[in-house]
Structure formats: C-alpha cells, structure tokens
Amino acid sequence: MTEPLWKPSTQRIAGARLSAFAQAMQARHSELEGSDYFALHNWSLAHPEAFWQGVWDFTGVQASSPPKAVLEHADQLPGASWFPGARLNFAENLLRYRDQRKALICLLENGRRRTYSYAELYREVAQLAAALRRMGVGPGDRVAGFMPNIAETVIAMLATTSLGALWSSCSPDFGISGVLDRFGQITAKVLFAADGYFYNGKTCDSLERVAGIVKAIDSLEHVIVVPVVNERPAIEGFAGKHYAEVLEATVTDIDFAQLPFDHPLYIMYSSGTTGVPKCIVHSAGGTLLQHLKEHQLMLDLGRQDVFFYFSTCGWMMWNWLVSGLASGATLLLYDGSPFAGQGRVLLDAIDEENITIFGTSAKFISALEKSGQRPRESHDLSSLKTILSTGSPLAHESFEYVYRDIKQDVCLSSISGGTDIISCFVAGSVTLPVYAGEIQAPGLGMAVDIWDEEGRSLRGDKGELVCTQPFPSCPLGFWNDPENKRFHEAYFARFDNVWAHGDYAEITDHGGFIIHGRSDAVLNPGGVRIGTAEIYRQVEQIEAVLDSVVIGQQWQDDLRVILFVVLREGLKLDEALQQRIRKTIRENTTARHVPEKIIQVTDIPRTISGKIVELAVRKIVHGESVKNTDALANPEALDLFRNLPELRS
Template identity: 30%
Template sequence: MSREPEIMEAQVMWEPDSKRNTHMDQFRAAVAAAYGIPLANYNELYQWSVEHYADFWAEFWKFSGLTFSRLYTEVIDSSKGVADVPEWFKGSRLNYAENLLKHKENDKIALYAAQEGKEEIVKVTFGELRQQVALYAAAMRKMGVKTGDRVVGYLPNGIHAVEAMLAAASIGAIWSATSPDFGVNGVLDRFSQIQPKLIFSVEAVIYNGKTHNHLEKLQSVVKGLPDLKKVVVIPYVSSKGSIDISKISNSVFLEDFLGTGKGDQPPQLEFEQLPFSHPLFIMYSSGTTGAPKCMVHSAGVLSLSSGDGTLNPSGVRFGSSEIYNIVEAFEEVSDSLCVPQYNKDGEERVILFLKMATNHVFSLGLVQRIKEAIRRALSARHVPSLILETEGIPYTINGKKVEVAVKQIIAGKEVEQRGIFSNPETLDLYRDIPELRGY
C-alpha cells in the first residue's frame, strides 16, 4: 500500500561565511568608495544597481578587468527604453575569445571533458587551448572565414566545440550549434536560416552504450546547406582510417583541416576588435509553436524569452514545476504533464495528465490523494480541474518536456514541427479527449 509523500519544511543546507571577503564584497566596497555611499549588504547594492544601472555597469566594467582596445564613450542611453534596444558600451572595442583565453598561467586547467564510453576525464590547459584555438582560427582564415560569417557545429558539447567556437569568436565569425541527437529536418530548420560557410561534425556518437553513425544524417544536412564551403569531420568514436567521407561534398578530416593553417612557425592568435553588440552566438527557440526562431547573443547581451510552464487559472499565476514537484513524489506516478485549457470566453482551467509507473494503476483514490497533497502544499486554487491518465508525455530531442504543443492539440490546433520531438507519436494521445469536450 502506497504512502502519501511527506512534505517537509525547507531547510538551509549551506550559507556563505559572512566573514569571507568575496568578490561581491570587494565590488560592493569599490562602488561604495567611488560614489561615497553606504552599501552595507548585497540588498543595498542590488537596489542601487536598479536605480543607477548605467553607473553600476560602468563600475563593473572597471572591476572585472576586461581586456579591450577602446573604451566606451557611453555605457547606455538611459533615455531609451527596452523596446528601443539601446546600445550598450557604445564605442568600445573588444573580443570575447580574447577575454576567455587570457589566463596568465598556461598550466592551469581550462577544460575538463567526459565522453560516454570512455572512463578517462580529459584535461586541457589554457596553454593547450590557446594553441588549438590558434590552429582552428588560422585554418578558418585560410579558407576565407571572416567577420560576420556563420560557423556551425553539429556535434556534442565537448572540447572540439569549445575550440571551434573560440576560434570563430576570435575572427568575429558567429557560432551556432545543434546536438547530434537532432534529425536532418531539425538541423535544417535551424541552420538553413543562417546560411553557414563552415560546419564541424562528428562521425558518430555513443548513447546509452550504443554507437550511432552520424555520417548519413550529415550527408543530408550538407545537401540542404548550399552556402557551405567546407565540412570538417571529427573522428569521435572511430579512427580516421575506418571512416569514409567520400560521399560528403567538400569534406575534410579535422587533422587535415587544421594542417592548412600551419606554416613554418606555429600560428599566433589574432583577435578582431569588435563592438560590444557584435553578434557572438545564434541560438534557437524550441520550435514547438512553429519554425525555430533565431536568438542572437552578443558579447554581453542575452535576450531570452519563456513560453512554457506558466498557468493562470482564476487569476492565480504559478509554474507547472510547482505541481510536478508534488505529483512526481508519488511512487505510483512515473511522469506528469500540466497544461491549461481555455474556453471560448478565454477562461482557463488546469489539466494534469499522469503517466503511471510500472505495476501501478490509475484510480480515483490516487486522484483524491494528489489533489489533497497539492491543496496542502500550495493552495486550493492550485488544484487542477481535471486529472487524467496518459500513456505517454512528449519530449523534445534535447530532453525538454513539451507543454505548449499539448496545449495546442487540446485546443484543436495542429503541431507542425514534429521533427523536434523524440517521441512524436505521443502527441496523438491528446487529440479529442472525451473529458475535455464542451469546455
């Protein structure tokens, strides 16, 4: 017989030593001294930063020790609002990669990398990283990559991705990447929008103990990107000698690509000096409500927008994660999905779907216990209007639970971008559910 999960009061697990002189303490003291104001704690510094944000960022620029070739003439035009997209640190010139690679001690570890199927943790020092980035950058320049060009990776988040990204950034090229888990359509939905000149990819990956060949997908991706000048294949699982890349246009192995940048002397890193607002990365929205949208990140500005996870029944706004934290503590439940449903008047009610754990069955008794647990832990207005069983819950291929797509389906709409789901067949479980009719 299952027991209700015990809801415990939150306990502090760690707090910083107030006597320790942290970087935040040092920065707070520097600001207080520069402006002659008392800033006794973090909260007072925070409040000052909100009220005097231009001064705050000017002080942070000084405190952080950024490397730059030209100082800004203005931090920001405070007469402009967010909608006007004001320019930060106008007139400045710097390079993102230069700042990441400037560590004084060559022997300090810059990267630790783990790879499935290999027990060894690979370590890369700052000296080694700088040498590799210099090789990548020299080869990129040799093939004609210049400021503003797009360089992309279809590869895992590992050492090669970091090296290629930093090399692109050193030139002023714009980096973008997708996981090898993505299918051909998912990759082309993203990369075809930005017309890359160069792509890096692995030949295979290991997932859950099984090797997945990547070359067939890569071949199809390359065919869909007509602006590509070079395809660099990284032997990731197998040795170079056992990999056939003859069917992939303009392809070359990483070793041979890097060799084109070598001369009589090891190449030296050159850092293009760029405006603070120069594009650095291109990332993408999830693609659950249409084609993935590009999100450009500059050397210091990050713009993200949030669509999933917010519920607002009867004017009570809360996140679906609050429900998941309670529901998934029940041993009978292996997974859950919480979404809103709207009627023709725009009123909202919350629907909770439960995927049952092995050897457990959905029951009215379980529904009542879950409702009571939510009511006790949150409030009566957090309790879902309906709790229903489902056989599957949709996830994107990068492991994100998808609420927006289910919200669309129960509203009678179609989800077009099915290629971004790891289990697209589960979407059909939410069509025309009898209990949801007539709302």
C-alpha cells in the same frame, strides 16, 4: 518568516568576490551605502553606468580600444547602446590564460576522458582559426556546429569568434528538419559536424543526417567532420574534411579581430515547438560582460574551481558554461545520458574530478530523489560548494532533498533567465541564505519586477516578470528581421519600453523570486490564473508518479485542468491513486488547482534541453498540429495525447 535551509558562513561571505567588488565600489562611489547583496543591487539600478563600468574593471575585460562612454540612450529598451567606441574580441577574453592549468576536462558516456591545459587550448584554437581564415571566414560570417559537448566544439566556437564570425550550434540528436529550421535560416558558410555520439548505452551515427543537411543548405562552402565514435570516419555523400587535416599545425598565435562591443557573436534559437524557431542574435560584449558578472560576482567563480553544467550544445547553458574560461576555471564537459552508470555518472564525476560548482536541471534532482538515491551516503562530495538548477522551477521538496540527502553545507541556487538574454534575470548568490522553493535574488544590474496586466508593480501577488531598464545582454534582435517587428512583438508589445519575459512569478518576503510557470501556459479556470509549477510541486510529492504535464482544455465555454501522469513501472491509475493526487493538490493549493481529469500516459514530451512542452500537448489535445517536432527529444510521445476518449466527456 520561514527559516533558511542554508546560510553562508561569515568566512564565505568575507572571501567572496562580491564582497571584494562591493568594497572596491564603496571606495569609488560614496553613494553606495552598505556592502550586502541587496544594497549593491539597489545601487546597480540607481547608478547603472557606475555599476557596469565597475564590472568591466573588476573582471578585467580586455579591449584594444577603451569605450567613450558606458551607456548611451539609457531610456530606450531596446535601443540602449553599451560601451560605444570600445573594441574587443570575445575569444581573446576567454583565452586570456595560457598556462598549464587545466582548461577542459572532457568526459564521454563510454568512459573516454581527455584534458586540455589553457596553453593547449590556445594552441589548437590558433591552428583552427588560421584554417578558417584560409577558408575565407571573417567578421559577420556564420559558422554552425552540429556537435556534441566535446572539446572540439569549444575550440571551433573560439576559433570562429576570434575572427569576428558568428557561432551557432545545436546538438546532434536533432533530426534533419530541426537542424534545417535553424541553420537553414542563417546561411552558414562552414559546418562542423561530429560523426556520431554516445547516449544511453547506444552509439548513434550522425553522418547520414549531416549529408542531408549539406545537401539542403546551399550556402555551405566547407564541412569539417570531427571524430567521436570512429577515429577516422568514412565521409560519404558530401564533400567534407577531417578535423585533424584542416588544422594549421605551424601556427602558434591568434590575430584576434578587434570589433565593437555590440558586434554579433552568437545566433541562438527559441525552442521552435509552436513554430519556426526564432534566431536570436547576441552581442559579443553584452554576452561577455553579463557572464563575467554572473560567474564572478554571483557564482564566485575563480581559477580554483572545477565548473560543470549538464547541457547539450543546443541549450544556452552550454554557452554560459564555456564563458567560465574568462574567469580561468576548469570546465568539465560531459556528453551522454545524465543517468548513465546506474544513474551515478555525474555524481561519480563530482568526486573523481573534484567539481566545486555543479549545474543541473530541476528534473535531474527530482529524478535522483524518485530513484531513492542518497548521494551523501554513496559519495564523498567534499569538493562540492555550489549546486545550480535551471530549466524549470525547482520545487520546495527538491530543495529539502538536496540538503537532506545530498549535502548540508552547499549553496543551492536556482536560476532563471533564458536563451532570449543568454543569461539570468533572477539567480543566486553565495552571500545570501537559501529558502525552500525560492530563487535567491534578482541579478545585479537587472531591474526585475513583477507587474499586473495594467503595468502596476506587485508585491505579495503573482504576475508578469518584467525588466524595466536596459541591460548589456539584451539581444541585438532576430536574424532576418530587418525592422525588428518580430523582435518587438516577442518582448516589448505587452509594455512599452519594458521587457516582458513571459514568466508568471512573484517576489518573496526575502526579496527572492518564485517562478510559477510560463505565462502562455498559465491555466485560467473560471478566470483565476494558476501557474503550472504550483500543480507540479504537489504531484511530485506522490511517490507513484514519475513525471507529469498539466494543461488547460477548452470545455463548455470555460477551461478545465487536465493532468497527465507517468507512473512507476507496473502501477495503474486507479480511483484510489486519483483521489490521493487530488487530495494532495487540494490541501496544499486551492480547489481550482485540482484537475478535472487525471490520465495515465507512458511518456511526457520534452525539448532536447529537457523542458516540458505544455503548449505542444495543449495543441494536440485540441486537435491542432504541432510543427517542428524535431525540436523534441521524444516527438513520438505527442501521439499519446491524440484523440483520447477520456477528453470527450
């Protein structure tokens, strides 16, 4: 058994909300034996109705009408009905606090800083909700946001959902085609759009693209322009209104629409790099309850916390972060490059804003290490108690880097789920130890397992990550999929009545999880399945390599492993470096993991949320076209993989 990198103190465990919840449940339910995390998880699966009712009560869900039951059709996935009869409003639950404590701290890359108290946030949401109501927005309407991560985006979402309308957003670095592939499917009535944004030292204009979007989407009745780069943007080419001018200044209260638990709330989008993005519809109650559970019982989020997650408004982590308002935390919103300020802008924010929970990507942590930064020496970090990582598997070495060079007494929780469920299947807990390379545990109430291709549960081996019982944040379906055919094909075609998530993973001896990559990107040379994360972990150890992508190329009736690498400036991929890479992979994995070809490139294509697009690279290598390149942060990088002579022999 390996030793943990970190263990929570007895004081931290005793003071955690999870411990208080376990004690409350033990007082109610004699069948709950033990108060530790895994005892609670087992009970949550054996008694889902008692568990989810307990979450509802413990987190104080606000509803105007109580549910008549907790769960109906519990044997159906999808198809289970949660809290039928309840009527509530998502925004009302996020705006339950209306005092002078800080709700939002908003930072831009150019140094601009603003704050909103909970009282100020409520007042501005009220003013905007009244304006939207006057525009005819009501339950079921769609409101879209082409917005950076700023306060007005949060306010627009809350105003929209207070009326029972659906909110859908993407970040302003999307191209027109990428926006139309998303918003063009949902017939939005209102569009919120910023005039621009700041990124990587540049001021970027958005209004020209906004004009193109407005021209192409016939359903839009109102366009509201939010100033970011100019105090009063010049609106040309479309009929738009300035944000400040639409606010109903005299309104001080909100008439929250009371709607069923499963009323639609968000329309989220799949990455869209291999086809038109799927429009995933999430419910108000399911999103709220799942986020409250994850925030309070697993993350231990409360009013004293300053909660940050680096995200754009096109990634589900933005929605997840914003739900932290329901727990009364202070949210820190940052818009700009995470590597601004000589790579220290986010580290500086930890100290300057007293961030307690810091969320980022595996790529960011790896980049800090590659750049030689040792934050424990350059920063105080005394406020920091939890670091979260998602977006891709966090390598063993990154775990070790955090505890060696960032902070020793911190809970490092790698988490994994997705836009598909707007939450996590596997995540962390401040009451559990942290082991290198492992996600700490399955989410409470989530019946997560690893299955082989015949649907048999696996231990000590790799397989498909599945969920075998209903959960509240299971999406309602896809937009414009009336018979749920595409929805069923996406998640339930593999195993009947079971969610197959598409991750290739394993369960560890500690009850945690290791994600080895996406199932559709798994390599299969000679019939042996290899997760791409297993190769990335070894390549990241090579000091000369800054980034990489690995794919399988069809070759002579089999598949061969191809590794592309981005090297430090000035370095060339000579024979010695190739042999070093191969040796590192072979010694730490197997001979089948060793790439047959290693090719140097200058960039790796990624989605706007920072995920490597292995499938898109594979398509290009095989001479196929990649649609919807506007979903990529750097679509020009795909050209680096076309017609490579090295791949013809």
